[in-house]
Structures are given as structure tokens and as C-alpha cells.
Amino acid sequence: MTAAASPSSTGPQHGLTDRLARWARGFSHKAEEEEAEEVELRPRAGTAASREINRRRQLYSEIGDFLFAHDLDLTPVNFSVALDYLTGANVGVEKAIRAVMMERGKITNGWLEALAADQRADEITPDGLATMLDKVEENLTQFTGLMHESRNSAKDYGAALQEQAKELSESSDSEPVLARLVGLTRSMVEKTRQVENQLRENQRQTQALKSSLESARRAAEHDHLTGLPNRRAFEAVLREETKLAQDGGEALSVAFCDIDHFKQINDLHGHDTGDRVLKFVAGLLAKISNDRCHVARHGGEEFVLLFRGKTAGETCEAVDGVREDLAGRSLVNRTNGERMERVSFSAGVANVLAYDDPRAALKAADRALYLAKEHGRNRVYLAAEAD
Template identity: 80%
Template sequence: MNGASSSAASPQHGLTNRLTRWARGLSSKGEIESHEEEADPHRARIGSIAHREITRRRKLYEDIGDFLFAHDLDLTPLNFGVAHDYITGAHIGVEKAVKAVLTERGKITNSWVETVVAEQRTDEVTPEALASMLCKVEENLSEFTGLMTESRNSAKDYGAALQEEVKGLAPGGNNEPVLSRLVALTRSMVEKTRQVETQLRHNQKQNLALKSSLESARRAAEHDHLTGLPNRRAFEAALQQELTLAKEQNEQLSVAFCDIDHFKQINDIHGHDTGDRVLKFVAGLLAKISNDRCHVARHGGEEFVMLFRGKTAAEACEAVDGVREDLATRSLVNRSNGERMERVSFSAGVANVFFYDDPRSALKAADRALYLAKEHGRNRVYLAAEAD
């Protein structure tokens, strides 16, 4: 069978054709509507935008279909999602993994897709997984409570039965039948106790495993997998805690936003792998000044956020500026080709939390100061003005 007939018979190729026909139908409809609306410039402009969007989507669907067909992948949501993430660059991890396997093998398979998606999601904790773990904990606690109740009742019944049998003991008489019943009763109690102990040990092992899983889930939910720093969620929890402590102890509380300068250019010129290493390097420098009174977190993208308890905004500025100066003097090298990179720097904005009505307003003020630092040349730290 030649290549043309094979392509026609392939369900993936059929998908491509169906998507193409559907997109062309939308495109034709858009063209008709745009002709009808030429008399209205505003409507014509909207129609033109819609037409471009339809064309973009049509091209994307064609590319995804071609990708699935080229690698003989089944038409599944998982494969479609990986193809979409790779073609659009929506998921950097997936994009890098696909590029790596294409370089090594030239082709990907259904099983490989399942493997890479599982690896990319190892740090994700779904609500369903957490709910399942919590349900298991509740089940174990319920079983534990039941076992304890059963054990107490058994002990109580054993005590009552023992007292009843003891009444039958006659001094100097034939007590063999009574003693035989006492032995049987004791054996039964010992066996029940062993069963309870075995079940308790089993429950204890399960609870320890669940505790470890829940702890891993908590860490995954509160830490950034790339840099190892706490994430935005963890920072918000720390902010509330530090705010309470600062008020109780009458201390200053300052917040800072740091953003790597021209980070998109770093990714565009040197690639995402190098960009990731730059993120981790900057995160490491910022983490060096963290302690129980200074929290550093990755806020998202190339932006980091810091919280200083016991420091005025000016003192926090000095601390952040020290890290900025350190980074600006570093001569970083692109590990993939050994070439020296352009100087990497960051800009920052700092605000005193208590100068504002609430922490959110202080965060916005620090963000505005960061924006001004960027606008006025980058590689500098600006202090937010006190709120009116």
C-alpha cells in the first residue's frame, strides 16, 4: 500500500481533514459576513479580527492533526493535549520533553505520552487525590475508634464472665469444670486481644503512610517545583502570620517585589532551559537572606516576593539592593554552549505594610514601585511612597 492510500485510511489523517473542513466552513462564513458588513467600518474591523482568529485556529487544528498523524498517535484527549502544548508552547515542561525525545528517537508513542504527562504532573496535587487521602484517614480513625470500643467491651465482658465463673469455685470441691471454662474464657480473650493488636498495627502503618502522603501533598501545594521556594499560596499564609506577629510585638513589616529584567529575551536568545537555570540562580541568591523573619517566595513567572518582619521599608530596600548588586556583578555562562550571557539583573519595589490600610494595598504599592524601577532604567530598587 502506498503512502497516499495509507494516509487516507488513517483515523488521525481523517481528524485532520475533518478539522480542516470545519475550520474552512467557519472561515467561509466569516468571509461572507465581512462582505455584508463592508458598509459599516466598525463591524468590518470586528469581522476582520474574527476572520484572523478563525484562520489562526484553523492552522492550529491542522498542525495538531498533522502532529498526531505523523507519530501515529491515537486520537485521545491526552495525546491532543500534549500536541497542543508542544505546538503552542503552552507548557514548557511538555515542550522540552517532546523536543528531547524527537532529537533522540525522532518519534513519540502513545505510551511515551502517558509517561511524560505523568512525570510533568508529579508535583500536582489534585483535589480528588487530597479528598481520597482524607477519606482514608477518616476511615482509619473510624476503625481505630471501633477497635477501641470493641476492646473495652471485650475487656468488660471478660471481667463480668470471670467474676461469674469465680462464683462457681468451691473450696475443696471439684473445680475442674469451672477452671476449664476459665481457661477457655482466657484463651478467647487473649485471641481477641491479639486480633485487635494486629489490626491496630496495620492501621498505624496506614496512618504513617497517609501522614507522609499528606505532608508531601502539603509541600507540593505550597512550594514551587522549579526553584524550590515557597509559592504564592504559601506566601499569602506567611503574610497573615507575620502580620499578626508584627502587630503583637509592635514591629515593622515590609514587603518587596523583585522581577528579573528582560527575562523574555533570556528565554528567546538562550532557550527555556537556560531561563530556568537563571530563575533558580536568582531564587538561590534571594533565599540566602531568608530566615524566620524574612520570607522569600516565587510569586509567578520571573517575579519573586519578599516579606521582612522587624525591618523598615528603607532597611528592606538595603537588604534587597544588596542581592541586586551581587547579581549584577555576576558573569553567568550559558551551560549549553559555554558562552557568556549578558548581565542578568532584577528590579524591585518595596513598601511598608503598615503605611497602608491593608496588606493588599501594600502589595499593590510595592508592585507600582517595581513598575517605576523598570520604567526608569531597570536594575534598581525603588521605595514606595507612604499612602495618603
């Protein structure tokens, strides 16, 4: 197993939304003027606004201390939940965190993700975020086309003015008014060139922004630790694959896999080793993925697999093969060279098309996983199909 990746630091999700909205307005002079006004309106030290800034800085410091104390990743979800907890803005979040801290003393990334999903079901959805990004990219594409058109028009205009200036300067009539006209024309040509240069720079910035948005989209759909698609990406794939399977009359099955006793791995060997175990298991599961088998990290120590063209029974066999491979390996803690206890996972499998809604199939697979855990772990259970 390789060394664990360091968690990336990022702002809260509402900060991302604000930035995207700002980007969507384009790089207009109006935006530049607004930014200049914002600079002018910065509060002086000692004012009420200055005290508010200091209060916010203190809050951000407390959020950072909270995340580091529980060894939580610096993600938008974790930051936002910590903000709700420390400010008391969300009573449900505050009660849930206090309860788990009293019971366990520590909070995990997986538990915090699940809490955020439960508490914020009405906030921005994966589809909403994807739609927003699509709209921003559409606006930027239109803006890029407008800049191309404006630049070409500026070139044509400049060329025509230069030609008129040349004819006037070569004319035998040397009246002062013609000389002034020549000077005025040359000045207009220079201004046109300046506009063209600005358009070219704006186009470069827009292209860079489009590239950044594409990177942001990829990052938003992948788990930073394992490199696998995340829950958001999987939900989109589930909808698409369900439609393809229904239209093509193919089988479609889903499996939930959860690493057994993962908390003990973290407690005994540390979170860095726990992260390496997650990456190792993710690698084993990814080996069976292809264009008809999709693997994602669903959250915490849980993974989800979707098989198109395989029955639930065939999916059980495929997942059980990976389970047997993992359980038969002898892993070593690279931090101290000690041999680790056997690492295994339990899994639950369900036939997606046996349910009216794919989410119902996910719940059935999750229940089968729970039964596998109850009956001894390190096994794969098949969910009973809906009536």
C-alpha cells in the same frame, strides 16, 4: 548553576480534592465495599460508558500535547486551565489563551498561573485547602485513637475468653455441652485475634496516610523548581507577619523582584537555562532570609520578600544589595559554555503598614516595580505611601 529539576506530574486540583474527601472517610469496610462495587460496575467494551472513557482518554492526550507544545510544567493549575481551554468550558480562559498565542505564539508557566488566579478567584482558596487538610488530619487522628481503643478492648476481651476457656477445659464436668462451649469460646478468641490484626493493619495504613498528607501540605506550599515557598505560603505569612508587626509596633515592608528580559533568556538559551537562572536568583535572595525576612516565588520570574523590623528605606537597601551582587556576576550557559548577557532584576518596595490592607501594599510595590522597569530596569524603586 546546577541542572534544572524535572517537573513533577500530578492530576488536576479537583482530583486532589476528591482523593482527600475519600481519605477523610477513613479505611472503613463501607469504603472497601464501595470500591468493590465500582469494580463490578466497570463498563463493557462497546457500551456508551466505554465510548465516554475513550473520549476522556483522547482529551487527556490532547491536554498532554498542549502542555508539551508550550513547554509547560505538569501542574494541577496548568492541567486544569488546559482542560478549560480545550473543552471551551471557560470562555474567558479560551479567549485569553487564543489572544496570547496570536501575540506571542507561546504560553509561559507564569502567565498561566496569573490567568488561573484571575479567572478562578471564586474557586477553592489557599485557606480553604488548608482548612480541608486540617480537617482530614483531625479525622485521621480521631480514627487512630479509636483503633487504639478498639485494639485494647479486643485484647482484654480475648484474655477474658481465654481464661474462661482454660477453666472449662480443666473442669471435671465433661458434659458435651461444656465441650461445645469450650470450642465456641476458642473460636471467638480466634476471631478476636483476627479483628486485632486488622486494626493493627488499619493503624499502619492511617499513619502512612498522615505522613503522605503532611508531604502533600509541604508540596502545596513550596515551589518545585526553586525550593522557595510559593504564593500560597507567602499570603499566609503576610497575614501572620502583619499582625505581629502591628501588635509589636514594628516596621513591615514588602518587595517585588522581577528578572529583567527573562523571555529573552529563555529564547536565546533555552528553558533549561532559564530554569537555572531562576534557581540562581532564588538562591541569592534566600541568603538574606531569616525568621524576620521571608522570601517566596510569587510566580513566573517574579519573587516577593517580606521584612519585619525594616523600614521601606532599609528594605530598599537590602534588596539593592542583592541586585548589585547579581548584576555584577558573569554567568555562563552550561549547555554550550557560552557567556550570557548580564542578568539583573528590577524591584519595587512598599511600606505594608502605610496601607489599610496588606494587599494594597502589594499592589503599590508592584506599581513601583513597573516604574523601575519603565525607567531602565536593573534598579529598585520605593512606592509612594498612601495618603
